[in-house]
Amino acid sequence: xxxxxxxxxxxxxxxxxxxxxxxxxxxxxxxxxxxxxxxxxxxxxxxxxxxxxxxxxxxxxxxxxxxxxxxxxxxxxxxxxxxxxxxxxxxxxxxxxxxxxxxxxxxxxxxxxxxxxxxxxxxxxxxxxxxxxxxxxxxxxxxxxxxxxxxxxxxxxxxxxxxxxxxxxxxxxxxxxxxxxxxxxxxxxxxxxxxxxxx
Amino acid sequence: xxxxxxxxxxxxxxxxxxxxxxxxxxxxxxxxxxxxxxxxxxxxxxxxxxxxxxxxxxxxxxxxxxxxxxxxxxxxxxxxxxxxxxxxxxxxxxxxxxxxxxxxxxxxxxxxxxxxxxxxxxxxxxxxxxxxxxxxxxxxxxxxxxxxxxxxxxxxxxxxxxxxxxxxxxxxxxxxxxxxxxxxxxxxxxxxxxxxxxxxxxxxxxxxxxxxxxxxxxxxxxxxxxxxxxxxxxxxxxxxxxxxxxxxxxxxxxxxxxxxxxxxxxxxxxxxxxxxxxxxxxxxxxxxxxxxxxxxxxxxxxxxxxxxxxxxx
Amino acid sequence: xxxxxxxxxxxxxxxxxxxxxxxxxxxxxxxxxxxxxxxxxxxxxxxxxxxxxxxxxxxxxxxxxxxxxxxxxxxxxxxxxxxxxxxxxxxxxxxxxxxxxxxxxxxxxxxxxxxxxxxxxxxxxxxxxxxxxxxxxxxxxxxxxxxxxxxxxxxxxxxxxxxxxxxxxxxxxxxxxxxxxxxxxxxxxxxxxxxxxxxxxxxxxxxxxxxxxxxxxxxxxxxxxxxxxxxxxxxxxxxxxxxxxxxxxxxxxxxxxxxxxxxxxxxxxxxxxxxxxxxxxxxxxxxxxxxxxxxxxxxxxxxxxxxxxxxxxxxxxxxxxxxxxxxxxxxxxxxxxxxxxxxxxxxxxxxxxxxxxxxxxxxxxxxxxxxxxxxxxxxxxxxxxxxxxxxxxxxxxxxxxxxxxxxxxxxxxxxxxxxxxxxxxxxxxxx
Numbered sequence: 045x046x047x048x049x050x051x052x053x054x055x056x057x058x059x060x061x062x063x064x065x066x067x068x069x070x071x072x073x074x075x076x077x078x079x080x081x082x083x084x085x086x087x088x089x090x091x092x093x094x095x096x097x098x099x100x101x102x103x104x105x106x107x108x109x110x111x112x113x114x115x116x117x118x119x120x121x122x123x124x125x126x127x128x129x130x131x132x133x134x135x136x137x138x139x140x141x142x143x144x145x146x147x148x149x150x151x152x153x154x155x156x157x158x159x160x161x162x163x164x165x166x167x168x169x170x171x172x173x174x175x176x177x178x179x180x181x182x183x184x185x186x187x188x189x190x191x192x193x194x195x196x197x198x199x200x201x202x203x204x205x206x207x208x209x210x211x212x213x214x215x216x217x218x219x220x221x222x223x224x225x226x227x228x229x230x231x232x233x234x235x236x237x238x239x240x241x242x243x
Numbered sequence: 244x245x246x247x248x249x250x251x252x253x254x255x256x257x258x259x260x261x262x263x264x265x266x267x268x269x270x271x272x273x274x275x276x277x278x279x280x281x282x283x284x285x286x287x288x289x290x291x292x293x294x295x296x297x298x299x300x301x302x303x304x305x306x307x308x309x310x311x312x313x314x315x316x317x318x319x320x321x322x323x324x325x326x327x328x329x330x331x332x333x334x335x336x337x338x339x340x341x342x343x344x345x346x347x348x349x350x351x352x353x354x355x356x357x358x359x360x361x362x363x364x365x366x367x368x369x370x371x372x373x374x375x376x377x378x379x380x381x382x383x384x385x386x387x388x389x390x391x392x393x394x395x396x397x398x399x400x401x402x403x404x405x406x407x408x409x410x411x412x413x414x415x416x417x418x419x420x421x422x423x424x425x426x427x428x429x430x431x432x433x434x435x436x437x438x439x440x441x442x443x444x445x446x447x448x449x450x451x452x453x454x455x456x457x458x459x460x461x462x463x464x465x466x467x468x469x470x471x472x473x474x475x476x477x478x479x480x481x482x483x484x485x486x487x488x489x490x491x492x493x494x495x496x497x498x499x500x501x502x503x504x505x506x507x508x509x510x511x512x513x514x515x516x517x518x519x520x521x522x523x524x525x526x527x528x529x530x531x532x533x534x535x536x537x538x539x540x541x542x543x544x545x546x547x548x549x550x551x552x553x554x555x556x
Numbered sequence: 557x558x559x560x561x562x563x564x565x566x567x568x569x570x571x572x573x574x575x576x577x578x579x580x581x582x583x584x585x586x587x588x589x590x591x592x593x594x595x596x597x598x599x600x601x602x603x604x605x606x607x608x609x610x611x612x613x614x615x616x617x618x619x620x621x622x623x624x625x626x627x628x629x630x631x632x633x634x635x636x637x638x639x640x641x642x643x644x645x646x647x648x649x650x651x652x653x654x655x656x657x658x659x660x661x662x663x664x665x666x667x668x669x670x671x672x673x674x675x676x677x678x679x680x681x682x683x684x685x686x687x688x689x690x691x692x693x694x695x696x697x698x699x700x701x702x703x704x705x706x707x708x709x710x711x712x713x714x715x716x717x718x719x720x721x722x723x724x725x726x727x728x729x730x731x732x733x734x735x736x737x738x739x740x741x742x743x744x745x746x747x748x749x750x751x752x753x754x755x756x757x758x759x760x761x762x763x764x765x766x767x768x769x770x771x772x773x774x775x776x777x778x779x780x781x782x783x784x785x786x787x788x789x790x791x792x793x794x795x796x797x798x799x800x801x802x803x804x805x806x807x808x809x810x811x812x813x814x815x816x817x818x819x820x821x822x823x824x825x826x827x828x829x830x831x832x833x834x835x836x837x838x839x840x841x842x843x844x845x846x847x848x849x850x851x852x853x854x855x856x857x858x859x860x861x862x863x864x865x866x867x868x869x870x871x872x873x874x875x876x877x878x879x880x881x882x883x884x885x886x887x888x889x890x891x892x893x894x895x896x897x898x899x900x901x902x903x904x905x906x907x908x909x910x911x912x913x914x915x916x917x918x919x920x921x922x923x924x925x926x927x928x929x930x931x932x933x934x935x936x937x938x939x940x941x942x943x944x945x946x947x948x949x950x951x952x953x954x955x956x957x958x959x960x961x962x963x964x965x966x967x968x969x970x971x972x973x974x975x976x977x978x979x980x981x982x983x984x985x986x987x
Contacts, residue, residue: 128267131281131309131545141546143260144267181276329872350872351745351756352826359825360870373874375756413756436753437761 064221064236068210073193073231076209077106080191081113083207084160093158093186096124099175100145105224106193107162123150127161127182132174147178154183160207164222166192169203194233196220246358246367247539250378250414255421261538262386268541269534271308281545282311288341290332291370292318292348297505298370298380301529302345305536311544314339329353333362341365343544351375366543374408380504381414383535385422387528388459391500396423401453402444403429403485404463404512405474407436411504412463416444429453431485433474434465450485454494461502462487462513478511488514492522500524557976561591565600565937567927568607569903575605577933580976584929598981600937603970606906608640608934610913610923611883612703612732612810613786613858616642616673618664619657620649625863625954627661630883631670632952633861635979637883638936638969641914641923642671646678647708653678653689655697662699670979674917677701679711679720679731686713688720695727702918705732707786708833710768712738717772721781730782730808730916733772735793736834740764745874747820747835755824757873760835762790769793773800773807784916785809787860789834791844798853808916810858811845813889814880814959818842822959828869828876829959832862849908850899856913859886863955881958884951887938888965895940896966933976942968952985 068076088094091114098107104126111124128145130136161175172190179188191207196214214220214235221234244257253261271279287306289299299315306313318332329348336344343366346354351373358367371377385395392398400419406412406428419426420443427445428435439446447453454460465485467478475481482488487501495501501513501522509515518525562575567585576584576591584590591597611634617625627644634642644661646652652661658675665673677694681687683706694701704724711717711733720731741764746752748759769785773796776783785797788809797809814832819839822830830836848854862879869876890909894900900908906926914924925931945964948956972980979986 131279131541136281136545137284138547141542141544143542144264147267147270177280181278182274328867328870329875330867330870348872350874353872355826356872373756374758407753410756413754436750437748437759438750438753441750441754 064234066232067212067235068194068233070231073209073233076193077109078113080207080209081110081117084110084189084191085114085117087189087206088158091118091120091122094122095150095152095154095157095159095185096122097127097159097161098124099161099163099171100126100128102222102224102227103161103163105226106164110162110191123152125150127175127178129171129174129178132177134170134174149182154179154185157185158187158189159185160189160191162191164193165220166190166195166205166208167198169199169201172203173201193222194220244543246354247378247543248355248358248367248369249376250381250418250421253378253418253421255423258382258385258418258421261382261535261542262389264538264542265382265386265531265535268537269531272534277308278310279308280310281541282306282309285311285342285544286314286340287311287343287345287540287544288314288316288336288339290316290318290336290344290346292346292353293371295347295371297529298347301532302370302536304533305540308533309537309541311343311540314341329356330360330362333357333360336365337363343368343540345370347371349373368539368543371410373410375410376414377410378414378418379532379536379539380411381418382539383528383532384415384461384502384504385418386535387502387524387531388500390531391524392458392498394423395419398424398458399427399456400424401427401429401457401460402463403450403460403487405434405465405469406430406463407434408469409463415461416442420444427453429485431475431481434469451491451494454491455496457495457499459500459502460487460495461504464504464506464508465512467508467511482511486512486514487517489516489520492517492520495522502528505529558978559592559595560973560976560978561589561595561597562600562605562937563597565603565605567605568906569926575927575935577973577976580933582927582929582931582933582935585927598937598971602941603937603939604902605927606638606902606936606938607910607925607927608923608936608972608974609638609887609909610641610917610919611639611859611861611886612643612784612856612913612917613707613812614642614644614861614883615647615863615879616644616661617863618648619660623865623954627664627673628668628670629952629954630861630863631665631668631673632985633881633883635670635972635974635985636952636969637885638887638938638972639671639883640934640936640972640974641674641919642883643674643676643703643917645707646676646705647683651678651682652676653681653683655690655693655699658694658699658701659697669974669977671974672919672922674703674919675699675701676703676705676707676732679704679706680716683709685709685711685716688716688723691720691723691729692727695729702727702729703732703784703916704729705734705786707732707734710734710736710738712768714771714775718775718779721776721783722779725779725781728782728918730784732784732786733768734786735765735768735772735788737764737767740767744835745831746823747837749820749838751820751823755826757823760833762792762837762841765790765834766792766796770796773797773805776807777805780806783807787812787815787834787858788845788848788854789815789837789841791841794844794848794853798848798851801853808855809853810856811849811854812860813857813882813886813893815845816842816849816857816893817889818959826873828871828873829880829957829961831873831876831878832880832959833878846893846897846899849894850904855908856916857886857890857909858913859883863953864957865955869957879957881951881953881955884953885946885958885960885965887969888944888967889960891940891967892965933973935973936969937971939968939970940966942966944968
């Protein structure tokens with residue numbers, strides 16, 4: 045019954061390997077998040093309607109950082125929580141059972157709010173589809189927006205991000221890994237050739 | 244893990260995974276839409292050879308909240324009473340495509356047989372077998388205790404009553420000790436197995452001696468019929484020596500809680516005042532039962548059963 | 557009738573020699589024997605010759621449960637196991653409690669021709685433990701019953717047991733007791749101990765066997781009759797019988813092959829093939845019954861061959877029938893448990909599995925005689941060096957409930973002769 049971690053899922057810490065190269069360092073990440081925070085405020089004309097929901101694991105950390113930046117700019121904090129989408133994944137029956145991550149919906153709920161989903165890497169779009177289904181079971185937001193640190197392309201569903209830290213063209217044999225201080229001890233986005241990593 | 248047959252089969256990590264998952268499941272109970280899509284398209288059969296409305300309803304609610312298709316097969320009064328064997332029932336379930344079978348049976352080991360006989364391929368959850376085990380009851384008890392006491396590491400838990408015939412006691416002793424608790428079972432000598440050397444718990448015949456050192460006390464149901472088999476002289480004497488009333492309850496430490504797997508014999512092993520007191524978490528146990536069973540069904544049935552995938556995923 | 561010249565066999569308790577069999581008897585044992593021209597020669601180089609084995613405790617199930625076993629199939633299994641005589645237990649349907657039933661079983665055995673079948677008569681009417689069956693009529697019948705048993709149930713009423721022991725003195729009978737105190741074993745499913753408590757299976761305590769054995773030894777000492785203890789299974793029972801024999805009390809006892817080899821741990825699988833009465837016990841008990849058999853405290857090995865149809869074993873433990881197959885594996889199990897452990901010699905095996913059971917069953921004229929000129933030609937040739945893996949589907953029994961399924965056991969019966977006729981040749985039924 046062990047929670048098998050999918051090696052495909054972005055954000056899982058990979059062993060450091062020489063084949064990986066850094067595409068965003070700590071200051072790049074910091075600048076990107078600051079820009080995203082400003083864009084969210086601009087687009088929604090302030091922080092009032094916004095609820096940030098991070099998708100575990102690293103989306104939760106990113107949501108918290110964006111939340112802190114919004115609070116610094118606006119002098120007002122936005123409700124911030126987490127949304128686990130494990131049970132809504134379309135591959136749930138194909139992989140070994142996994143443990144659930146924590147879902148924490150802020151006290152005010154999401155009805156009538158603008159929910160900004162926050163994730164680390166946007167890839168196939170399937171995680172976001174699952175998140176949209178999960179949101180539908182929790183309430184009815186006025187709008188749902190998506191913020192990601194990295195968009196690496198290769199979408200399999202008609203989904204796009206509203207706020208992107210960095211567009212990163214990749215090939216399918218590459219692996220994008222996000223490291224955040226609160227989980228991994230350092231801030232960095234790495235890219236590596238999977239075939240070389242596993243060789 | 245394919246099946247849940249014995250609480251003793253769970254490692255500490257596995258037990259904690261179930262309890263942590265149950266914690267998430269329980270918080271979902273507050274949402275407007277309680278249904279989760281995790282087991283969509285999966286079929287769960289509640290195969291009950293013994294009457295147990297409470298346990299069956301709890302499993303049924305758990306499976307339905309996870310969007311599974313639920314079939315209730317109450318073997319009492321069905322073809323089984325006409326002599327259909329466990330084997331034929333299992334073959335029928337297999338033909339119906341049961342992904343999970345929740346089995347309650349009066350014969351110890353019946354779920355074990357279902358899981359190992361090769362008659363069917365679905366996952367088997369033991370929902371109570373004979374006088375053997377009832378692992379989901381132990382999980383919900385541990386879950387309830389954890390919510391009140393925090394980590395069970397080093398916690399002192401006392402289980403009182405008909406341990407000899409209790410599947411709840413067996414599963415709880417195994418699970419609670421796995422979770423690091425210090426377990427003591429208290430019963431008249433006639434209601435303890437004759438040799439308990441392999442049980443990871445202490446034993447005592449003296450309830451009063453154990454109460455003052457208990458963070459939680461679990462009262463087991465004692466059937467009055469046992470009296471006729473000379474396990475104890477009378478219900479009154481049992482209550483006097485092993486029943487939990489308000490006077491005894493006063494010996495418990497301030498934060499200690501009282502559990503009972505139900506159904507209670509009020510006035511026998513537990514007095515009405517105790518059952519309805521602030522220390523009693525008996526109603527909460529029922530609520531938690533659904534969350535724990537959701538966690539078990541989710542972890543057993545949501546994924547692929549193909550274990551080779553675990554290596555490659 | 558074919559004459560056989562068996563050459564180069566190791567005669568148990570003696571030297572390598574040839575055996576000449578003619579007209580149902582062993583006519584000569586030695587070398588350079590003068591065999592008739594048409595005698596069939598069997599090369600027995602490397603084989604041991606044992607007297608035909610005698611099983612004092614077999615369930616042949618006929619009449620009543622012909623779906624589990626018949627006299628024909630049961631005696632075929634017996635022949636393949638090296639037995640030339642079996643005592644058929646009385647718990648048939650109808651119960652073998654009248655002269656009519658025992659004669660029927662006896663005739664079925666004669667007609668089958670694979671082993672001599674000696675019916676055991678029930679002690680009480682219907683084995684219900686309340687009224688003595690017509691023991692005398694069974695003794696006087698064509699079946700000449702001498703062994704009486706309610707096996708499957710204990711003659712628990714002390715007064716009735718006393719009367720039964722007394723009554724059979726008139727025709728030199730023996731009461732074979734299934735020692736099980738019924739009140740201590742209500743609903744019992746397996747040996748009572750640490751494991752039964754964990755598995756949640758109702759315990760069958762050793763004391764329920766030992767209390768009855770002790771009681772019956774004392775009763776028998778009081779009335780001076782013949783008492784035989786069926787399937788003794790516990791260390792305590794061995795100690796009681798040993799002490800009784802030391803003090804000169806008259807008692808004989810048997811142990812089954814499965815109690816010599818298997819332990820209660822197997823019940824943890826909840827596979828009912830391991831469900832048997834008395835139950836499999838602990839390692840200590842196994843060691844004790846082995847010692848008891850070796851030192852003669854336990855007189856004989858008896859199989860308690862108990863066939864059950866698949867549906868009675870392919871079910872949950874508590875619903876399953878008690879009992880295990882034993883005839884075809886008995887000798888191999890004894891070889892593994894007693895010979896390979898150096899606790900006994902092959903001469904001891906001949907004693908415990910042929911001479912003594914024949915004596916207790918009072919068929920010593922026909923069976924259980926040393927392989928000497930003039931004795932009936934009841935013998936078995938065994939390849940001690942062979943090994944085989946037990947496959948239930950290969951059994952000659954109608955049933956498949958062998959607990960030795962998949963085990964590799966030493967020794968193989970190559971040939972069995974019943975009064976000079978080969979019932980088994982080359983390890984297969986001869987006809």
